Amino acid sequence: MFKTKRKSKKSKQKPSEKTTTPSKKEVAAQKRKTSQKRNELVQRIVISCLISVAVSIALLFVVRAKIAIAGGAAVAILLLSYKYPRQAFWAFFIYLPLSGTVTYAIGGGNAAFQVAKDAFYIPALIALIQSCKKKQLPLFIPKQMLSTFSILLMMAMLTLIFVNGEMQLNPMKGDKPILQGILGLKVLIGYIPLIACTYYLLRTKKDLVFFGRMHVVLAIVCCVLGLIQYLLLQSGKCAGTRGMTGEELYKATLQARCFVGGSLVFSPEVKFIRLPGTFVAPWQWAWFLIANAFLTFASAFCDPSFWWRVIGLFGMALVFANAVISGQRAALVMVPVATVILLILTGQLVNLKRFIPVGAGLAILLFVGAAVNPGIIEQRWESFVNRWNAAPPQQFFLNQLEQSNNFIIDRPLGRGVGRATNSTRIFGKPQLIETFHPKLIYELGYPGMIAFQIMLLHLAFLSFRAYRSVKDKSLRSYGASFWVFVGFITINPQYYPLDVDPVSVYYWVLAGAILKLPKIDKQVQDEKNLELEGHELEVHQQFKEKKIISSAPI
Numbered sequence: 199m200f201k202t203k204r205k206s207k208k209s210k211q212k213p214s215e216k217t218t219t220p221s222k223k224e225v226a227a228q229k230r231k232t233s234q235k236r237n238e239l240v241q242r243i244v245i246s247c248l249i250s251v252a253v254s255i256a257l258l259f260v261v262r263a264k265i266a267i268a269g270g271a272a273v274a275i276l277l278l279s280y281k282y283p284r285q286a287f288w289a290f291f292i293y294l295p296l297s298g299t300v301t302y303a304i305g306g307g308n309a310a311f312q313v314a315k316d317a318f319y320i321p322a323l324i325a326l327i328q329s330c331k332k333k334q335l336p337l338f339i340p341k342q343m344l345s346t347f348s349i350l351l352m353m354a355m356l357t358l359i360f361v362n363g364e365m366q367l368n369p370m371k372g373d374k375p376i377l378q379g380i381l382g383l384k385v386l387i388g389y390i391p392l393i394a395c396t397y398y399l400l401r402t403k404k405d406l407v408f409f410g411r412m413h414v415v416l417a418i419v420c421c422v423l424g425l426i427q428y429l430l431l432q433s434g435k436c437a438g439t440r441g442m443t444g445e446e447l448y449k450a451t452l453q454a455r456c457f458v459g460g461s462l463v464f465s466p467e468v469k470f471i472r473l474p475g476t477f478v479a480p481w482q483w484a485w486f487l488i489a490n491a492f493l494t495f496a497s498a499f500c501d502p503s504f505w506w507r508v509i510g511l512f513g514m515a516l517v518f519a520n521a522v523i524s525g526q527r528a529a530l531v532m533v534p535v536a537t538v539i540l541l542i543l544t545g546q547l548v549n550l551k552r553f554i555p556v557g558a559g560l561a562i563l564l565f566v567g568a569a570v571n572p573g574i575i576e577q578r579w580e581s582f583v584n585r586w587n588a589a590p591p592q593q594f595f596l597n598q599l600e601q602s603n604n605f606i607i608d609r610p611l612g613r614g615v616g617r618a619t620n621s622t623r624i625f626g627k628p629q630l631i632e633t634f635h636p637k638l639i640y641e642l643g644y645p646g647m648i649a650f651q652i653m654l655l656h657l658a659f660l661s662f663r664a665y666r667s668v669k670d671k672s673l674r675s676y677g678a679s680f681w682v683f684v685g686f687i688t689i690n691p692q693y694y695p696l697d698v699d700p701v702s703v704y705y706w707v708l709a710g711a712i713l714k715l716p717k718i719d720k721q722v723q724d725e726k727n728l729e730l731e732g733h734e735l736e737v738h739q740q741f742k743e744k745k746i747i748s749s750a751p752i
Contacts, residue, residue: 242281250274264304268311275317283322283329284752287399290318291412291707294700295420295486298477299458312478312621315699322752323391326398329751339394340660340713346653347390353646354383357611365614370626375614378625382616382641385697386650389706393657396710401750402743403718406676409711410497411506414513417490421516424475424483427457428523431464431473438464450480459483463525471525477699484526485695489683489704490517491536496679499546500672528693536682544678595633595691602636605629612643619697634694658688661712668719677715680708721746 254270261269279286293300293315301311330337338344362379369375400406430436436456439447447468450461459474475483494517498510514537521529540546606612616622618629618640631637638647661684665677687695687705695701725739 242278246274246277249277264306268304268314272314272317276321279318280321280325283325284399286318286322286325287395287752288412290315290322291703292416293318294703295416296476297699298460298474298479298482299423301478302452302455302460303458319392323395326395326752330394330398333749333751335398335751337394339397339710340657342660343653343656346649346656347387350646350649350653351387353611353642353649354386354615357642357646358383358615361609361611361614362616373626375617375626378617378622378628379615381622381625382614382619385616385619385621385702389702392703392706393710393713396707397714398751400711400714400718401746403673403722404743406673406711406714406718407501410493410501410676411509413490413493414497414506414510417494417513418509418516420476420486421490421513421520423458424473424520424524425516427459427473427475430457431462432466436464438462440465440467450474471523473524473526475520475524480524480526481528481693482699483524484521484529485693485698485701487517487521487524487526487529488532488536489701491533492540492679492683492708493704495537495540495544496676499544500675500679502672536686540679540682543682544675546675591692595636598631598633598636599639602631602639605640606643610643610645612639612641612646615641617641621697632694633692634696635691637694637697654688657709658685661709664713664716668715670719670722673715673719673722677712680712684709684712 250270250273252270253273254266257266257269279289297312297315300314304311327337329335338347358376358379362375365373365375400409427436431438434440436454438454438456439449439451439462442465447465448463448470450463450472452461454462454464456462456464458476460478462474462480463470463472465471472480473483474480475486477483477486490513494510494513496510498507498514501507501510518533518537521533524530613629616628617626618631618637620628622628629640631640635647635651638650642650658681661681665674665681668674668677684705687701696705721742724742
């Protein structure tokens, strides 16, 4: 008995011996390192700014002042994004939901501003690839998906070479089929590397939590701006499309632009509203709201901080309110449906009491909205029912399939990559096809469409298996919330969200986050298994975190 007591005393003394405070030399070395990094950052910012000014001055002689300044800023962003890829990816996520507003508020609708987000993405991706090669880390994630991706790439390249290439030999006036095909290929597969980018960006649980919080803040900011836009239109301070006649009452136009975003329709005399929020077009705003039904839910129910869970719930309420006032039927239906599905599939029904404040907040919002604009809910529901009756979604989808099938008779490889992609219109007039799978059939034929869908299903399966392997409850809930979105977009037959911001980014990003969860879960489990005390545990965690960060490519 005496011996065991003596042994336990010794074991208690060990942590204090091991966890000695850093020496003066170590502290000085750390300060020098921090100062050196700060000086390097300042130096690079100054150099980038000087280059930016030089480019802007040169451009002033050929383009408008706004475009010249934006061109110079783009050069600075390219240089800094390459040097600091990690910060560039965070900036990419922040800029994405605000890009539509920047495009029209600063760029005047210039097409270059619509792809400005790639000034963050492409240099950062190049830097990540180089770092992965240097540290001998895998470039393609998940490795298991390489086979299905290769088949899709092969089918797309065959179409680009033999179909777009044939058209290039005898192009119609103003058409550039090869360039249209290259841009179409970039739209189709250009953001798939975001899986690996997100995988390496999220190094620890802290990064994952920050990722969720950042998107909640973005959702709240954008939704508040969307509410202000609606109130300005409703009060008459923005005219919208009031007073127009005929088809103009139902057509989104830039002339009606109000406060943020781009084209909109606001014709209360015929009860027709389509708001773009902070995006270029109303459809993009609808899919932003749908995506954020999942992102805000994840933070509202999974964040370790009570106050951030409250902020997440507030974000959910704002997303729902904007789904009601936006006039977008897809958002009006999918946001509440997504919330119910998430509550069931993530097992959060046991925490339903957390949802009560959201329900109360929504009730107040709807009551105030009904007082300000009586019949708003009824109008939106009537619009949805009338649209469904006039063109049932399943029938519309079948009609689109039949149309695409007729277009590619005797053309097994389709009619050309990018030939039905709206964003390639600068290189040739695209065919209007309003659903994703018929659009793929038109461009790549049945083999290409099947190859793309198999790749998506394969990714959905791999991400499902990844999140189901996670043991930590909060991480598992994050994974479930993200995976329901990935699964929904994978099988979605309506519209073409994978071609358009923001879903064309969020889909691959959330897949990458899910695939990283098992690694983060292992870190969490290792920490739980450590039998350390107080200060020693804190030091160990800091040491391990530094080791993880130093081994990461960005």
